[in-house]
Amino acid sequence: MGKTLLEFQPNKGDVLPAHKFGTHDVVALKPNKADAGSASLGQGVVYRLKDSSITVAFDDIPEDGLNSPLRLEKLANEVTYRRMKDALIELSKAVQTGPCANLVPVLFGEKAPMRSKDTMKFSPFNKNLDDSQKEAISKALGSRDVFLLHGPPGTGKTTTIIEIILQEVKRGSKILACAASNIAVDNIVERLARYRTKLVRLGHPARLLPQVLDSALDAQVLRADNSSLAGDIRKEMKVLNSKLLKAKDRNTKRDIRKELRALAKEERKRQQLAVTDVLKNADVVLTTLTGASSKKLNGITFDLVVIDEAAQALEVACWIALLKGPRCILAGDHLQLPPTIQSVEAEKKGMGKTLFERLTEAYGEEITSMLTVQYRMHEHIMSWSSKELYNNKIKAHSSVAGHMLYDLEEVTRSSSTEPTIILIDTTGCDMEEVKDEEESTMNEGEAAVSIAHAKLLVESGVNASDIGIITPYSAQVTCLKMMRNKDAKLKDLEISTVDGFQGREKEAIIISMVRSNSKKEVGFLSDHRRMNVAVTRARRQCCLVCDVETVSNDRFLKRLVEYFEENGEYLSASEYQSS
Numbered sequence: 001m002g003k004t005l006l007e008f009q010p011n012k013g014d015v016l017p018a019h020k021f022g023t024h025d026v027v028a029l030k031p032n033k034a035d036a037g038s039a040s041l042g043q044g045v046v047y048r049l050k051d052s053s054i055t056v057a058f059d060d061i062p063e064d065g066l067n068s069p070l071r072l073e074k075l076a077n078e079v080t081y082r083r084m085k086d087a088l089i090e091l092s093k094a095v096q097t098g099p100c101a102n103l104v105p106v107l108f109g110e111k112a113p114m115r116s117k118d119t120m121k122f123s124p125f126n127k128n129l130d131d132s133q134k135e136a137i138s139k140a141l142g143s144r145d146v147f148l149l150h151g152p153p154g155t156g157k158t159t160t161i162i163e164i165i166l167q168e169v170k171r172g173s174k175i176l177a178c179a180a181s182n183i184a185v186d187n188i189v190e191r192l193a194r195y196r197t198k199l200v201r202l203g204h205p206a207r208l209l210p211q212v213l214d215s216a217l218d219a220q221v222l223r224a225d226n227s228s229l230a231g232d233i234r235k236e237m238k239v240l241n242s243k244l245l246k247a248k249d250r251n252t253k254r255d256i257r258k259e260l261r262a263l264a265k266e267e268r269k270r271q272q273l274a275v276t277d278v279l280k281n282a283d284v285v286l287t288t289l290t291g292a293s294s295k296k297l298n299g300i301t302f303d304l305v306v307i308d309e310a311a312q313a314l315e316v317a318c319w320i321a322l323l324k325g326p327r328c329i330l331a332g333d334h335l336q337l338p339p340t341i342q343s344v345e346a347e348k349k350g351m352g353k354t355l356f357e358r359l360t361e362a363y364g365e366e367i368t369s370m371l372t373v374q375y376r377m378h379e380h381i382m383s384w385s386s387k388e389l390y391n392n393k394i395k396a397h398s399s400v401a402g403h404m405l406y407d408l409e410e411v412t413r414s415s416s417t418e419p420t421i422i423l424i425d426t427t428g429c430d431m432e433e434v435k436d437e438e439e440s441t442m443n444e445g446e447a448a449v450s451i452a453h454a455k456l457l458v459e460s461g462v463n464a465s466d467i468g469i470i471t472p473y474s475a476q477v478t479c480l481k482m483m484r485n486k487d488a489k490l491k492d493l494e495i496s497t498v499d500g501f502q503g504r505e506k507e508a509i510i511i512s513m514v515r516s517n518s519k520k521e522v523g524f525l526s527d528h529r530r531m532n533v534a535v536t537r538a539r540r541q542c543c544l545v546c547d548v549e550t551v552s553n554d555r556f557l558k559r560l561v562e563y564f565e566e567n568g569e570y571l572s573a574s575e576y577q578s579s
């Protein structure tokens with residue numbers, strides 16, 4: 001796609017030394033001996049990471065310097081912050097004249113939202129939609145400025161968004177569809193592409209999933225007429241350049257240079273036209289929120305801006321996209337985790353409150369529809385969350401309401417696969433928490449019990465890749481991973497922080513709560529949203545490993561533990577210790 005992939009391997013040994021590169025990072029390539037701050041050979045985006053190599057996508061490969069030892073430097077990515085700041089400045093101007101001029105007073109509480117009085121009828125593309133999804137779509141289609149789609153875990157929020165987009169395209173709307181993360185944008189692209197929608201995905205190809213590359217702007221531009229004309233011009237320029245090198249006469253040289261300049265101008269124009277053509281012809285343009293500030297979108301306005309995962313995005317980031325249109329639909333769940341704010345100051349000043357949450361508080365049901373059928377969890381797993389956070393409004397779809405771990409192929413019915421809900425109590429088992437060097441909390445005893453339960457499930461035939469252990473603390477993640485790596489059978493067992501697992505699911509989830517101390521402090525476990533995310537990742541079995549005495553000191557957690565005790569299997573961790 002016009003980029004070049006270079007794969008870098010270590011000079012010494014087969015395995016890369018410990019590093020902090022991640023996919024999508026921006027990196028500079030330098031000669032190994034260069035000083036920090038000296039010029040780089042090129043800048044690229046990390047495309048793939050393996051134990052033995054790092055692959056980086058470059059726009060241009062450096063002509064010299066690749067045949068000696070090299071160094072990659074991770075660059076601070078300030079772009080996101082600069083783009084958010086620019087959006088705020090633009091917002092202050094857009095209030096009067098921008099495409100979003102009508103929307104701004106509504107989103108700032110100065111003007112009441114409007115909606116069509118009639119119920120909007122539509123003939124669905126997806127024939128499986130449930131009633132709450134259909135009602136939400138109808139309400140969304142009738143909204144004149146803002147609509148909130150509240151999607152509790154597993155209720156088909158993205159399914160509903162896809163249908164809204166398809167209906168809007170049918171009406172003739174041009175849509176900008178965004179989400180905070182690349183993966184969430186790609187998820188929409190993949191699902192929309194099945195309906196043959198005219199769409200284009202904006203973003204660096206190295207950051208996109210391979211299966212959506214065909215929809216990428218770069219790929220479509222390469223296929224465009226104007227782009228092949230630009231290619232022909234480049235060939236012509238190459239011929240002229242070699243003529244220039246050979247030319248002796250001053251006048252001839254001057255004429256060739258003049259011609260080259262004209263061709264270069266034409267080539268740029270053709271390239272830009274190719275980009276504009278693709279963007280103008282698309283019914284749906286998809287990008288991340290920060291990607292929406294791309295210069296390529298200058299001058300293009302939309303009839304509707306759709307933001308998925310809106311409750312996980314900073315309000316400022318949402319504004320980058322909202323500036324582009326007069327109407328918006330935000331989808332999310334403010335009862336799951338908001339974006340992480342590193343700065344305590346910013347948190348205090350309210351930066352952690354998302355636009356989705358703010359609008360929910362300001363307008364509530366007037367502009368919101370909540371989806372109420374969930375397609376993930378056994379009803380016993382769901383009920384606690386439904387009662388604690390969603391006013392008992394969520395129902396389990398019949399296809400999942402009673403599904404058991406032992407219904408899975410090759411899984412046998414055993415004492416470990418039979419229960420849907422399990423509480424493993426570590427109280428009195430000498431499993432005190434400790435802090436690591438970075439002040440994160442961990443609990444080795446509890447980690448061992450969690451791993452032991454995962455092992456029992458695998459012995460009953462559950463695929464290790466269908467099991468996840470999640471924990472609020474990063475030190476516990478490290479500790480659990482070390483234990484897992486000792487057992488080849490557990491290779492595919494996924495271990496993550498709760499925050500890192502939002503949006504995902506597994507057949508069986510084991511939650512290691514970690515906190516166990518005589519002061520009975522529970523720290524950030526008490527955040528309702530974090531426990532909501534943790535429990536609702538599980539499809540068929542949810543196992544809570546904790547020191548009941550410590551966590552029961554918090555009223556919300558006490559109710560959680562009581563729910564598990566009353567509706568599930570209670571085990572003491574000592575049973576796992578002895579086995």
Ligand SMILES: Nc1ncnc2c1ncn2[C@@H]1O[C@H](COP(=O)(O)OP(=O)(O)OP(=O)(O)O)[C@@H](O)[C@H]1O
Pocket residue numbers: 128129130133151152153154155156157158159160375376503504
């Ligand atoms: N009406 C429906 N009938 C049958 N299955 C459905 C329906 N709606 C959604 N699903 C299924 O439920 C699952 C979750 O759907 P989707 O990905 O749209 O949910 P989501 O709310 O975006 O997920 P998350 O909770 O991760 O945010 C998918 O497997 C989807 O196929």
